[in-house]
Amino acid sequence: MSSMAASAQSRCTVVPAHPGMSHRAKLIARELNLTVAKGLDQISDPVALMVDDSDMWLQENKLSPPGPVRVDFASPAMLYRRRGGHNELLGKAVGIRRGRVPRVIDATAGLGRDAYVLADLGCSVTMLERSNVLALLLEEALKLALISPFDEVRRAAARLSILRCDSTTFKADSDQVIYLDPMFEDRKGSAAAKKDLSVLQALHGAGAGHEELVAWAFSQPVARIVVKRPLKADVITKGRPLMS
Numbered sequence: 675m676s677s678m679a680a681s682a683q684s685r686c687t688v689v690p691a692h693p694g695m696s697h698r699a700k701l702i703a704r705e706l707n708l709t710v711a712k713g714l715d716q717i718s719d720p721v722a723l724m725v726d727d728s729d730m731w732l733q734e735n736k737l738s739p740p741g742p743v744r745v746d747f748a749s750p751a752m753l754y755r756r757r758g759g760h761n762e763l764l765g766k767a768v769g770i771r772r773g774r775v776p777r778v779i780d781a782t783a784g785l786g787r788d789a790y791v792l793a794d795l796g797c798s799v800t801m802l803e804r805s806n807v808l809a810l811l812l813e814e815a816l817k818l819a820l821i822s823p824f825d826e827v828r829r830a831a832a833r834l835s836i837l838r839c840d841s842t843t844f845k846a847d848s849d850q851v852i853y854l855d856p857m858f859e860d861r862k863g864s865a866a867a868k869k870d871l872s873v874l875q876a877l878h879g880a881g882a883g884h885e886e887l888v889a890w891a892f893s894q895p896v897a898r899i900v901v902k903r904p905l906k907a908d909v910i911t912k913g914r915p916l917m918s
Contacts, residue, residue, distance in 0.1 A: 685877055686807050687717040689733075691726040699725040706806050720876040723807055730811060732873050740869040745808075745815040747790050748827045755787075756794050756826070764788060765795045767900045768851045776851045776897065781841035781887060784874055786812050786834075788855060788902070793833040794826065801834065802841045805877060809838040842886055846894040854891060855902040856884035 688710045690699040696712070702725055703710040711717045714735060722733045724742065731742040746752065755761070769776050775796040780789040783801035785808070793799045803809040819831035837844070846852060891899045 685719050685879055686721045686723055686732075687711050687719045687735075689714055689717065689722045689724055691724050691729075695725050695727065698727070702730075702810070706810065708807075721807075721873060730814060732807075732811070732877065734873055734876050740872060743785070743870055743873045745785050745811040747786070747815050747819040747831060748822045748824055752787070752790060753824070753827075755791065761791050761795060764791055765797075768792060768797065768853060769898050770795055770797070777847070777849060778851045778853055779841075779844070779846055779896075780853045780855075781844070781891065782853075782855045783812060783836065784808060784855065785870055786815065786836075788853065789834060790830055792853070794830040796833070798833050799835070801836045802839055802844055803836065804838075804840045806838055807877065808874075809836060812836045842890040846896050848895045848897065850896050851898040851900065852891045852894060852896050853900045853902075854884070854887055856887060 686706075686708055688699050688703040688706070688708050690696045690710075690712070693712075699710050702708075702723070706723075708723070711722075714722055714733065717735055720735055722735055724731050724733050729744075731744040733742050734740060768778055775798075778789075778792050778797045778799045780786075780792070780799055780801045783789055783803040786801060789799045789801045801812060803812060813836055816831055816834055816836060819827050819834075822828050822831070888901065891901075
């Protein structure tokens with residue numbers, strides 16, 4: 675495990691949602707090589723992985739914490755987002771054209787939202803996630819999406835795959851597109867987006883470091899590299915960005 679992955683793993687404690695989930699919480703903690711606690715009041719890590727019978731979510735451990743953060747590809751928010759104009763912009767950025775749908779590597783999978791949108795647009799998407807905690811949430815969400823009552827969710831889920839790895843160790847193919855969405859602190863958005871970003875930053879810690887990711891991306895023999903940046907933010911990539 676890389677130092678980046680190790681730092682993400684060490685900032686989370688597994689907590690059962692209620693006493694009846696203690697056994698499941700212990701099994702998951704063992705799988706992830708994490709500690710387990712009986713309640714949020716007994717942990718010192720900044721993030722808890724809450725475990726229920728058929729549900730898991732992330733919860734920040736701080737005064738007046740925001741609500742839980744889940745990975746759910748069939749949530750009302752995701753079903754609404756698939757009809758939004760943002761999808762077209764994202765598709766255009768990765769190079770979707772009439773008759774051409776690229777293979778995409780989402781090298782910063784996180785909560786899988788953009789990966790799902792790209793899969794819904796027809797792309798085959800490989801999600802790379804260095805945090806075993808997030809990778810587990812993605813894996814469980816993908817299992818549920820594959821048996822969703824919604825046809826469109828099942829179709830998109832069939833185009834998704836998840837690998838637990840540090841992206842900078844992955845070897846891309848020449849016909850793939852690399853998509854990067856680093857956790858920039860200056861990003862503005864809705865309360866829900868800020869809640870998600872806060873949990874991810876708490877899990878990974880300061881200095882997640884986009885420079886190493888960008889350097890890795892430019893070392894790969896890929897067809898295109900897409901970096902998601904806040905509007906009017908400074909360019910962090912080599913050369914001029916491609917507008918298409």
